[in-house]
Amino acid sequence: GQQLNQSPQSMFIQEGEDVSMNCTSSSIFNTWLWYKQDPGEGPVLLIALYKAGELTSNGRLTAQFGITRKDSFLNISASIPSDVGIYFCAGTLNFGNEKLTFGTGTRLTIIP
């Protein structure tokens, strides 16, 4: 099946720092999604990308759909304590949310 490589696996940062994580695929996707999972909860959608080259923001979060359609990145600016959690990228060949393939996640920890 398709593989999504997400990096880094974990990040330890100080409050106020910017964060960058990315996801690469062995094949193309038509939709890229970024989710956040808090401890003991299900993933929650942060940003959805539907066009190659698209750059989309949601507050302090910015994500881009790579021009090759095989990668995406997520940036978080000026991190705050509630940003702690696991971030997952997900992709699908369909223009929507059918049969998502998820990355292995990036665990974000903020050091006091």
Place this chain on the structure above:
Amino acid sequence: DAGITQSPRYKITETGRQVTLMCHQTWSHSYMFWYRQDLGHGLRLIYYSAAADITDKGEVPDGYVVSRSKTENFPLTLESATRSQTSVYFCASSGTSGGEETQYFGPGTRLLVL
């Protein structure tokens, strides 16, 4: 309350027993999904359903059975549980396929198979 719910939230069972995990959504979403989450693998799709009475296999369907007699319910059954099925199971739903609809996830069921 509206939303997507899963039950039980925690389950301990023994190898060989049958276990059913329940998923219920109140949005009348057409699509429903079951994932398992394991360390190092992220979320992997077990089964999904496009509508009532329509189901299809995902990436890791072996050892699982699903049914969808009603739009709002999508139970997942482990016919004979194995230790390798110890995991966190998430149910999700979405409104349509092909449109800009997001998948909404339930809170998860943590299953331990002894």
